[in-house]
Amino acid sequence: MLRLIMTRVFLGCVTLFAVTLLIFAATEILPGDVASAVLGQGATPETLAAFRIELGLDRPAYVRYLEWLTNALQGDLGIAMTNKREVLATITPRLYNTLFLAGYAAAIAVPIAIILGIIAAINEGKWIDRTANILTLGAISVPEFFIAYILILVFATNLGWFPSLSTVYGDMGFWQKIHVVALPALTLTMLVMAHMLRMTRASVLAIMSQPYIEMAFLKGLPRRRVILRHALPNAAAPIISVVALNLAYLIVGVVVIEVVFVYPGVGQYMVDGVSKRDLPVIQACALVFGGAFVLLNTIADILAILVNPRLRHPR
């Protein structure tokens, strides 16, 4: 089992390495040259050439890649082009904010989604299942900013319970922060919960079609007991990977939500960087998002191995 897990960890590292390569390739090797992208169309060939040398673009790509990678590994993410500040110093508090928001949303969404998903599966076809089906389909189908604006309209503008903009400071108290970040967290919760609930329900129902479940029913056990004692332990593995997969989705969903609520997180930093074409910022943010994505996927795989005894021994 340990060997299997080590293999997953190793594969995760390889993927992470590939991700850095991909980020570098997408931003520096593609025909859109950074220098002309930053300077725009008005640049003369001379200023372009000078700017290329300033950026070090006259050196071969692999040298620049290795330099960028080793610097990034040592915590040097470069200096932002627009405000000449160190990217690392800007991104660290923002990463903390983003993780706070994501963790907040996950803490609400994960337990509710799993419990409701199981309840929906127990009551398959009844009104509670149908209601959940319609509501979650609705939540998946509408864009995230729609949910966000509806929540702002109801809870901020009409009821005045929460602020519509989530400005947080470094020295803000924990409970005050919880209050200020409530609306973006709620938006994220609804988004992720819908996915998670549907997938949890589907994985429980997939197990329900197994012969041993039929046997349990034929023994005359009540439906609730069959699901909780017979189906659920076997549904644990798919449910765990569902949760991890949706946490990975949360990491990306955070981008739009942060922009809606003007929340100072990594997502907003990246969007700012993209509209200003600030290359080091874009690379650093992509690295953070890509790294989190790979990490969560790897954790999902490892948890699936730990939970499911049949996966512990490679065939």
Added chain:
Amino acid sequence: MAIQNSLKNPPISAKIGMVILVVFIFFAIFAPLIAPYGEAESIGKTWASPSAEFLLGTDNIGRDMLSRIIFGARMTLGVATACTLLSFLIGITMGLLAAVAGKALDQILSRFVDLMLSIPILVFALMILSMFGSSLFTLIITIGILDSFRVFRLARSIAINIVVTEFVEVARLRGEGLWWIMVREVLPNALPPMIAEFGLRFCFNFLFVAGLSFLGLGIQPPFADWGGMVRENGRAIAFGIPAPLWPAIAIGLTTISVNMIVDWILSINARPSGASAEM
């Protein structure tokens, strides 16, 4: 018989979906004839409330909301459709090629796709758009290519089951070329299960384009598009003005309609293995 019956009598949800979708497509095609005002015409106060004159009120610089939504249908639906068509063209071609052309190419293509999918698609799109700028052309190409990786996976998994059937073997023994086998033998059998997927990928791309436009990185002004309209009017919500909700509702209605139609199609022919509605 049963299939023909259900084709003739779609359930009520699918009918509603079709009606809404047809209305939006009608908007998109005949926008200049239907819209009461021009696309970029400032004719009223900022954020005027709905009235007989402006049925949905006006936007942040006094343009008629309803007219903007009618014109916006063009860009929003058009770009998403173009992206999905491109993504299916690339994805199906590559998927069938991987299934038909043998193990080595299959491995190369599949591992490449695994790699491309290891970065969240939004992050990837943001990186590329920051380099190339958000012209309509780059937008469609970028999203089309990024989405084609998912289509590739589905097309390959369907085609692999078709490649091992007798009629493909017969075609191989007859000495038909690679292209013939892909287009004449495998493709017709792979297409039916892909139809529902087309609807789902359309929904995804549609929401994705709307999201990018909302971030200000998708379809650029002066063109009206629903995601960008939400962005322009976002601040109104803090004053209790529902202006950004109208285009957002239009986006939601479109995806829900397509989903309802897809559900009906799925109930006719069973879902292929490996298909995924999520993300």
